[in-house]
Amino acid sequence: xxxxxxxxxxxxxxxxxxxxxxxxxxxxxxxxxxxxxxxxxxxxxxxxxxxxxxxxxxxxxxxxxxxxxxxxxxxxxxxxxxxxxxxxxxxxxxxxxxxxxxxxxxxxxxxxxxxxxxxxxxxx
Numbered sequence: 001x002x003x004x005x006x007x008x009x010x011x012x013x014x015x016x017x018x019x020x021x022x023x024x025x026x027x028x029x030x031x032x033x034x035x036x037x038x039x040x041x042x043x044x045x046x047x048x049x050x051x052x053x054x055x056x057x058x059x060x061x062x063x064x065x066x067x068x069x070x071x072x073x074x075x076x077x078x079x080x081x082x083x084x085x086x087x088x089x090x091x092x093x094x095x096x097x098x099x100x101x102x103x104x105x106x107x108x109x110x111x112x113x114x115x116x117x118x119x120x121x122x123x124x
Contacts, residue, residue, distance in 0.1 A: 004050035011055040050123040056083040
């Protein structure tokens with residue numbers, strides 16, 4: 001089985017995906033980018049990932065529902081949710097789903113890097 005070495009990033013905002021990819025690269029992490037829930041599902045190569053970063057609002061789709069679908073299909077990886085549209089309902093659903101972090105855009109770089117480092121340390 002290939003080593004889990006990538007963070008899978010799902011966000012419909014290209015500039016956000018690019019910024020996160022650059023941030024992760026600076027901290028020594030590889031990332032794979034997806035612009036939609038359907039793009040991630042079409043990939044299907046989840047053995048390469050050790051973590052997901054998922055936008056809660058994916059151009060009409062729910063990032064939380066995407067992760068529930070993945071979990072129901074046997075894909076169980078730590079999730080970091082990001083959102084530019086914070087609400088009590090989103091926060092509660094994200095926390096209930098077992099995410100390792102819930103970040104509101106804009107967020108500090110370290111608030112994203114710290115949970116990724118923790119997850120990576122336990123995956124290694």
